[in-house]
Amino acid sequence: MTIWPDISFQDRIDTSEFRIHERAHITVNDDSCRGCTTRECVVACPANLFVPTSDGGILFNYENCYECGTCYLVCNKEGAITWTYPEGGFGIVFHRT
Amino acid sequence: MTDADIIVVGAGPAGSCAAIAAARSGKRVVLIERGPFPGSKNMYGGVIYPRILDELIPQWFETAPIQRWVIRRSTMVLSDTGALNIDYRSNAWGQAPYNGATAYRPDFDNWLAQQAVAAGADLICSTTVTGLLRDDQGRVCGVSTDRPDGDLTASVVIACDGVNSFLAKQAGLYPNANADNYTLGVKETLSLSKHIIDERFGVRDNQGVDIEILGGTSGVNGGGFIYTNLDTIAVGVVLKLSKLSAQKKRPEDIIAELKRHPAIAPLVEGGEVVEYSAHLIPEAGLEMMPKMVADGLLIAGDAAALCLAAGIWLEGVNFAMASGMYAGQSASAAIDASNVSAASLKSYTNRLNETFVLQDHKKLRKIPHLVLSDRVQHRYPAFVTGVVERMFRVDNPTPKPGVRRIVREERKKAGIKLSELVRDALTGLKGFG
Amino acid sequence: MTIAVCIKWVNYSGPVESDTPDERFAGFSFADQAALEWALRIAEKSADEVLVLTAGPVGAEAVLRDALSRGAHRAVRIDIDLTSDSSVIARSLVGAMSQARMVWCGDYSNDRGSGSVPSFIAAELNIDQALGLVALELPENANASFTAVRRLDGGRREQLLISGPAVLSVEGSTIRLRRASLKNTMSASKQEIQVITATGDRVETPALRPYRPRPRVTLAPIGLTALERVKHITDTSSSKGHGETVHAEPSVAATLILESLRKWGYLP
Ligand SMILES: Cc1cc2nc3c(=O)[nH]c(=O)nc-3n(C[C@H](O)[C@H](O)[C@H](O)COP(=O)(O)OP(=O)(O)OC[C@H]3O[C@@H](n4cnc5c(N)ncnc54)[C@H](O)[C@@H]3O)c2cc1C
Ligand code: SF4
Ligand code: SF4
Numbered sequence: 101m102t103i104w105p106d107i108s109f110q111d112r113i114d115t116s117e118f119r120i121h122e123r124a125h126i127t128v129n130d131d132s133c134r135g136c137t138t139r140e141c142v143v144a145c146p147a148n149l150f151v152p153t154s155d156g157g158i159l160f161n162y163e164n165c166y167e168c169g170t171c172y173l174v175c176n177k178e179g180a181i182t183w184t185y186p187e188g189g190f191g192i193v194f195h196r197t
Numbered sequence: 198m199t200d201a202d203i204i205v206v207g208a209g210p211a212g213s214c215a216a217i218a219a220a221r222s223g224k225r226v227v228l229i230e231r232g233p234f235p236g237s238k239n240m241y242g243g244v245i246y247p248r249i250l251d252e253l254i255p256q257w258f259e260t261a262p263i264q265r266w267v268i269r270r271s272t273m274v275l276s277d278t279g280a281l282n283i284d285y286r287s288n289a290w291g292q293a294p295y296n297g298a299t300a301y302r303p304d305f306d307n308w309l310a311q312q313a314v315a316a317g318a319d320l321i322c323s324t325t326v327t328g329l330l331r332d333d334q335g336r337v338c339g340v341s342t343d344r345p346d347g348d349l350t351a352s353v354v355i356a357c358d359g360v361n362s363f364l365a366k367q368a369g370l371y372p373n374a375n376a377d378n379y380t381l382g383v384k385e386t387l388s389l390s391k392h393i394i395d396e397r398f399g400v401r402d403n404q405g406v407d408i409e410i411l412g413g414t415s416g417v418n419g420g421g422f423i424y425t426n427l428d429t430i431a432v433g434v435v436l437k438l439s440k441l442s443a444q445k446k447r448p449e450d451i452i453a454e455l456k457r458h459p460a461i462a463p464l465v466e467g468g469e470v471v472e473y474s475a476h477l478i479p480e481a482g483l484e485m486m487p488k489m490v491a492d493g494l495l496i497a498g499d500a501a502a503l504c505l506a507a508g509i510w511l512e513g514v515n516f517a518m519a520s521g522m523y524a525g526q527s528a529s530a531a532i533d534a535s536n537v538s539a540a541s542l543k544s545y546t547n548r549l550n551e552t553f554v555l556q557d558h559k560k561l562r563k564i565p566h567l568v569l570s571d572r573v574q575h576r577y578p579a580f581v582t583g584v585v586e587r588m589f590r591v592d593n594p595t596p597k598p599g600v601r602r603i604v605r606e607e608r609k610k611a612g613i614k615l616s617e618l619v620r621d622a623l624t625g626l627k628g629f630g
Numbered sequence: 631m632t633i634a635v636c637i638k639w640v641n642y643s644g645p646v647e648s649d650t651p652d653e654r655f656a657g658f659s660f661a662d663q664a665a666l667e668w669a670l671r672i673a674e675k676s677a678d679e680v681l682v683l684t685a686g687p688v689g690a691e692a693v694l695r696d697a698l699s700r701g702a703h704r705a706v707r708i709d710i711d712l713t714s715d716s717s718v719i720a721r722s723l724v725g726a727m728s729q730a731r732m733v734w735c736g737d738y739s740n741d742r743g744s745g746s747v748p749s750f751i752a753a754e755l756n757i758d759q760a761l762g763l764v765a766l767e768l769p770e771n772a773n774a775s776f777t778a779v780r781r782l783d784g785g786r787r788e789q790l791l792i793s794g795p796a797v798l799s800v801e802g803s804t805i806r807l808r809r810a811s812l813k814n815t816m817s818a819s820k821q822e823i824q825v826i827t828a829t830g831d832r833v834e835t836p837a838l839r840p841y842r843p844r845p846r847v848t849l850a851p852i853g854l855t856a857l858e859r860v861k862h863i864t865d866t867s868s869s870k871g872h873g874e875t876v877h878a879e880p881s882v883a884a885t886l887i888l889e890s891l892r893k894w895g896y897l898p
Contacts, residue, residue, distance in 0.1 A: 189232070
C-alpha cells in the first residue's frame with residue numbers, strides 16, 4: 101500500500117482560508133428538504149456543508165463554503181436554496197491553486 | 198456624465214484583459230472584483246496557454262508569475278489496474294515563445310489585474326456587483342454593488358463574472374444553466390520538494406509536466422489531472438454534476454481513489470495537502486453558450502461559457518483572456534462611435550467568430566459530451582487498456598494473436614458495439630482531426 | 631483636535647513565512663477595526679479629525695487606504711521594520727500624532743502581539759490608559775466623560791470612568807467596523823499618505839518592581855517547648871489577639887479593618 105498522510109475532512113477544510121462574515125450568504129429552507137428524497141447536495145457539496153439531521157431535515161453551515169455553485173445547480177427543489185455571494189472581501193480566499 | 202466609460206465586472210483573466218484593452222484605448226475603466234484581491238476566488242487545474250497575451254503585454258513571460266513551463270503533456274487512460282500513457286515532450290516549449298505554463302491563480306490573476314491598473318484602469322476589490330442598472334429604455338447603463346452608495350454608471354458593462362455569471366442570468370441571456378452542462382472541479386495542492394518533483398516527472402529547472410487522466414474517477418463521469426508547480430503538485434478531478442450525486446460518491450473520496458491508483462500513487466506519494474479547493478466549469482461549450490451581447494452589455498470568459506472543455510483537456514484561461522480582450526476593444530469602438538446598442542456591440546461576436554475562440558469551439562462541438570459520455574467513460578478505458586495490454590503481453594509459447602482479433606475480442610468484452618465505436622471515432626476525428 | 635487610531639498590518643491567517651506580510655493575505659485585525667470604528671463614531675459627534683497611523687513598510691499603506699475609505703481623514707505611515715521593539719514603535723507613533731486628545735488601539739494584534747504598544751504610548755504621552763476594554767458607552771456629548779468596562783484576570787471586570795486625554799485599547803468584539811462606500815473606496819486609492827521616518831528611541835518608563843511588604847521582626851516567645859513556640863508564631867487563632875470581628879457599616883468597617891491591619895504590621 102502506498103503511504104501518504106491521511107487527512108481528516110476537517111483538516112482538509114482547514115487548509116483553506118475563509119474570511120467569515122456574520123451574514124449567511126446561502127440559506128437552506130429546511131421545510132423543502134424534508135420532502136426531498138434525492139439529497140443531491142449532501143453528496144455533491146465539496147465542503148460537505150449539508151448534513152442530514154436525524155429528524156429528516158438538513159443542517160447547513162455557510163462558513164466553510166467555496167462559493168462554487170454546485171448546490172444550487174444540483175438541487176431540484178425550487179426555493180430550497182437561496183444562494184448569493186458573501187459580502188465583498190469575505191468568504192473563501194485561495195492561496196496556491 | 199457617467200461615472201466611467203466601461204465597467205468590467207470580475208478581475209479574472211477575462212475581466213483584466215477587457216480592462217487592459219479598454220484602458221489602452223483611452224477609456225475610463227473601472228474593474229470591480231468581489232474578492233479581497235484578484236485571483237482570491239479563482240481556482241483551476243493548473244496550466245495557462247498565454248500566447249494570446251503577446252498582443253496585450255509583449256514580453257509577458259518576463260514578469261508573469263509562472264511556476265513551471267510545460268514541456269511534457271501526457272494523457273493517461275486508466276483501467277482498474279492498467280494505464281495507457283500517451284506522452285509528448287518538447288524542450289522547445291521551455292523557451293520563448295513558450296506553449297503552456299503552470300501558475301497559481303491568486304498569483305497570475307493578481308499580476309494580470311496589476312497590468313490593467315498600469316494601463317490606467319481603476320481596480321476596486323472587496324466589492325460584489327449585485328445587479329445591472331438599466332435606463333428608462335431598458336438598456337444596461339451601470340451596476341449596483343453591495344457597498345453603501347454603491348451604484349456606478351457607465352456606457353458599457355462587460356460581465357466577466359465567471360461560471361456562475363449572475364449578471365448574464367439576470368440579463369436573461371442564459372437559457373441553459375442546468376446541472377447537465379457543468380462539471381465540478383476539486384483539487385488538492387500537495388507539497389513535495391522541488392528535487393523530488395524533478396526526479397519523479399523527469400524534468401529539471403523550471404520545466405513542468407501536465408497529465409490529463411481519463412478513467413480513475415470511481416465511475417463518476419469526468420477525468421483527472423496532475424500538474425507540477427515549483428514545489429507543489431496539483432492533483433484533482435473534474436466530475437459531471439449530474440452523475441456525481443447519482444453515484445453517491447463524494448468528491449474528496451474520488452480524489453483519494455485516484456491517488457491510490459497504481460499508476461498515480463508513485464507520482465503523488467508523500468505529498469502533504471497544503472490546500473484544498475473547488476470550482477465549477479461550464480463544460481458544454483456551444484451547447485450552453487448564452488447570447489453575449491445586449492444593449493450596453495457584453496459577456497466574456499466563463500460567464501459566456503467560453504471555456505473550452507474538450508472533455509478533460511481544459512483551456513479556459515486563454516479563451517477568457519482572448520474574449521475579454523475582444524470585448525474591451527469592441528466596447529471602446531462602440532463608445533467611439535457613440536452607439537452602444539447591441540447592434541453596434543455585435544463586432545464583439547464577429548471577432549469571436551473570426552478567431553480561435555469560437556472556431557475551436559465549433560470544431561470541438563461534440564467532443565465535451567463525447568468524452569464525458571458513458572461509453573467513453575466506462576467502457577473505452579477498459580477496452581483500450583485491454584487491447585494494449587494484450588499487444589504488449591508475451592504469452593509464450595502461445596503464438597501472438599493478430600491485432601484485429603484482440604480488438605474484436607476486447608471490444609466485445611467491454612460491451613461496445615462496432616457501430617458505436619465507428620460513430621464515436623468519426624466524431625472524435627471530426628473534432629480533433 | 632485629533633483622535634488618533636493606531637492600526638497594525640498583520641497576516642490574517644496561514645503561516646507567517648516572513649516578517650513582511652504578503653499584502654494579499656494581510657490586513658488589520660478585528661480589534662484594530664473596532665478601535666477605528668469607535669474613533670469614527672466619536673469624531674462624528676465632536677467634529678474631531680481622525681488620524682490613522684501604522685508603523686511598517688510601504689505595503690502597510692494598504693491598511694491605511696482601507697481606513698481612509700471607511701472615513702478616517704488623514705493617514706501617516708511610520709517607516710519602520712515590523713520586527714522593531716514595541717517601545718520604539720510606540721515612540722515613533724507618538725512622534726507623529728501631535729495634539730491627539732485620544733488614542734485608540736486594538737487590544738492586541740493577532741500575530742502574537744502582547745498589547746504593549748498602547749501602554750508605551752500612554753507612558754510616552756504621560757496620559758491615562760484604559761486597556762483591554764470589552765464594552766463602552768459613548769456619551770451624547772462627545773466631550774463628556776464616559777464609562778467603559780475592562781477585562782481583568784480571572785474573568786473579573788473593572789468599570790472605568792474616562793474623562794480627559796487617554797489611550798484606549800479595545801477588543802474586536804466591542805463593535806463592527808462600518809463598510810466603506812463605493813465612492814470613498816475609489817477615492818481612497820488616490821489619497822495622500824504621509825510617511826515619517828522612525829525615531830529609533832525607546833520609551834523611557836520608570837523601573838517597576840512588584841510590591842513586597844517590609845519584613846517584620848517577631849521575637850520568639852521564651853520558655854515554651856519547641857513545638858509550642860512554633861505554634862505560637864504561626865498560629866492565627868485567638869491566642870495572639872489577632873482575631874477580631876467587626877460589625878459596622880461597610881465604609882466604617884473598611885476603615886476599622888485597615889486600622890487593624892496597620893496595627894498588626896501587615897500594612898505600612
Ligand atoms: C478544476 C478546473 C480546472 C481547470 N483547468 C484549466 C486549465 O488547466 N487551463 C485553463 O486554461 N483553464 C482551466 N480551467 C478553466 C479556467 O479556470 C476558466 O475558464 C477561467 O478561469 C475563466 O476566466 P474568467 O475570467 O472568465 O472567469 P474567472 O476566472 O472565474 O473570474 C471571474 C471573476 O469574477 C469575479 N466575480 C464573480 N462574480 C462577481 C460579482 N458579482 N461581482 C464582482 N466580481 C465578481 C470572481 O471573483 C472572479 O475573480 C479550469 C477550471 C476548473 C474549475
Ligand atoms: S437542498 Fe435541495 S437537494 Fe439538498 S436536501 Fe434540500 S431539497 Fe434536497
Ligand atoms: S456553493 Fe459549493 S461549497 Fe458552498 S455550499 Fe454550495 S456546494 Fe457547498
